[in-house]
Amino acid sequence: MGLRIFNSLTRRKEEFTPLTPGEARMYVCGVTVYDISHIGHARSALVFDVIRRYLRFKGYRVQFVKNFTDVDDKIINRAAQEGVSSQEISERYIAEYRADMASLGVLPGDVEPKATEHIPQMIALIQRLIAKGLAYVVHGDVYFEVRRFPTYGRLSGKNLEDLLAGARVEVDDRKRDPRDFALWKSAKPGEPSWPSPWGAGRPGWHIECSAMSMQYLGESFDIHGGGEDLIFPHHECEIAQAEGASGKPFVRYWIHNGFVNFGDEKMSKSLGNTLTIRDLVARHDPEAMRLYLLGTHYRHPLEFGDERIGEAARALERLRGLRAEADRLAAKGTPPPGPDLGLFDEVTQHRSRFETAMDDDFNTPQALGAIFDLARRLQTARTDVSDGRGGAGAFLVGVGELMTVSRVLGLLEGRAPDAPEIDPARKARIESLVWLRQEARRARDFAEADRLRAELDQLGVVLEDTRDGTTWKVRR
């Protein structure tokens, strides 16, 4: 069974057939770097991170490009506000973006091109469009002439007449048609600009993605993604530019993720600030955030709920408990496989369910269902091992499978789990109390043992008595 992807262009699920067998070339619209990234950016980045990981899991050689828009009105405004250069703003927020993404375990792109570093490519593309009669120059501005590209509107399901009727575009006498969009904007005083055949200026927003994706992935490639808000006009314009110039189909599969909503709360600046990735990661385990965000299908809107992340964290603990147990067993040396009590068959079944779910348009909620069923089965196996019925080797193999599929979702990555730094003095005190309690229990002085446990509880320490001794952790 092969991978099927919902293609925004056709509005249906289609079998994924890359242009080059065994390879998947994908371009994802990144961010305009003028501010700290928020939960919505996190969702989008996460969705495409998982798609990329899954393609790799399926054996494709993935070429993944994600751009930075680093020239734009918002950047210029911000720079003016702060009295610094646009470049300083964009560099700052590129660094912030990368830090935020790393904190979420989102892998960096193979290429992360910046618009300002591809001005020549954009100019060349605009020249091709002019040469083909699809664009025109007016006083140093260049516009794409939408009426010359009849399929404009196909991606967003609009027709040219409706666009004209509903056009709320600012009146601009220089355009031949209100629907036309800027490829190149002539320089205004105090704004960054580059020389061009039409005079100094800067690129329009849409041209960068066409130019950069074609440069790194070719004139036709497999997957182009972004938030659903980009369908119109951004991606519509990208298609017009790319196909207008090359005469070839631009992208085979368009993938768009749904939004994160905040209920009736306005997307006000103050609220927006509380929902930055930075803020959330400070309060929550990043893998719990991944688990939470992946619990809703990527095309569905997601109503943000802070408490949901805490719930996800509790679920994640179950998975981590298995990893910890496997680590403990593995530390004792390679165990013999031992009886598997049907474990292998069931592991295989769950893995296959995982794959079927992911093959169906990256259905991560369903895939997580398979993962949690697998985890429950492994917990049983864990009990079997400690009771001497099941083989430790079989258990370890099973946990290995769990890790393999979890990591496709970026879970159980092995990054600093949840152990916060504990200062040595506190740690020594905790361990001595734990030891004293062990002694008390051995002496069957349970009153004393319970007293010590209560004392540890005051210190925020949770105990777990196992057949191999007592483990403890600091409550989060």
Add this chain to the structure above:
RNA sequence: GGCGGCGUAGCCAAGUGGUUAAGGCGGAGGUCUGCAAAACCUCUAUUCAGCGGUUCGAAUCCGCUCGCCGCCUCCA
């Protein structure tokens, strides 16, 4: 006005024509434990916003009603 989406258990969320409506969180009972914790087991939607219709059969298709949301302008 145009285009699109959503309404499934206490909460979150899959499922989109046919054996028991996934999974997570929460809750109840049980096993284990000196007691806990963790884990596991059992239970927690005769029912899928409402009303009609199509069908041998619908949460799933069609129509209407109610409620909510996104895009059409910068936006992940």
